[in-house]
Amino acid sequence: MGRADLSVPLEVHIHTALYREYPDISSVVHVHPEEAVLLSVCDLPLLPIFGAYDPLALRVAEDGIALYDRSILVSDEVIGSEFAAAMAGRPACVMRGHGITTTGSSPEEASLNAVKLAELAQMNYRARLVGTPRPLPHDEREHFAGGDPSRWPDHVRSAWRYYCAKVGEAASSEDVWAVTPLKVDRPPPDPDAHPS
Numbered sequence: 001m002g003r004a005d006l007s008v009p010l011e012v013h014i015h016t017a018l019y020r021e022y023p024d025i026s027s028v029v030h031v032h033p034e035e036a037v038l039l040s041v042c043d044l045p046l047l048p049i050f051g052a053y054d055p056l057a058l059r060v061a062e063d064g065i066a067l068y069d070r071s072i073l074v075s076d077e078v079i080g081s082e083f084a085a086a087m088a089g090r091p092a093c094v095m096r097g098h099g100i101t102t103t104g105s106s107p108e109e110a111s112l113n114a115v116k117l118a119e120l121a122q123m124n125y126r127a128r129l130v131g132t133p134r135p136l137p138h139d140e141r142e143h144f145a146g147g148d149p150s151r152w153p154d155h156v157r158s159a160w161r162y163y164c165a166k167v168g169e170a171a172s173s174e175d176v177w178a179v180t181p182l183k184v185d186r187p188p189p190d191p192d193a194h195p196s
């Protein structure tokens with residue numbers, strides 16, 4: 001039982017459906033970043049347009065960004081199940097005309113995935129203001145995918161300390177991390193395709 005003075009958010013079904021469908025998930029973040037919404041309503045994909053600028057944001061793109069192609073509230077179990085199916089086990093999802101949802105093996109990982117997905121959207125949006133963004137060539141993306149997977153938890157911890165420092169909070173225990181290394185066997189995405 002929760003506190004009597006608090007009510008359950010309407011879109012709790014985003015969270016409960018994902019926990020039910022994907023038992024490995026231990027945290028879900030749902031937010032409404034403006035640039036991600038703007039690009040979604042224009043059918044513009046979140047392209048992998050930078051590398052060393054922000055490798056963790058590139059990782060979110062490379063892990064595959066699901067699309068939930070409806071802008072309705074996820075306000076009941078049926079819609080929650082439909083949404084969970086659209087995520088298809090991926091750690092990040094753009095919800096057309098609505099926002100984003102990310103998952104992780106800890107609250108920190110899910111939060112960092114959300115921050116990086118929002119940054120990827122912001123950079124794609126800004127790039128389209130000044131020209132036509134060109135996705136990274138396959139070999140440059142492989143350069144990041146081919147890195148030492150054991151180093152990724154270090155990169156993620158470092159990023160989390162950075163964001164905690166920005167808001168004046170200490171980072172939590174490091175044993176919460178169980179970051180999945182970059183996959184190296186995925187096919188190159190079609191740059192003309194919508195994020196899926």
Ligand SMILES: [Zn+2]
Nearest residue numbers: 011030098099
């Ligand atoms: Zn929402």
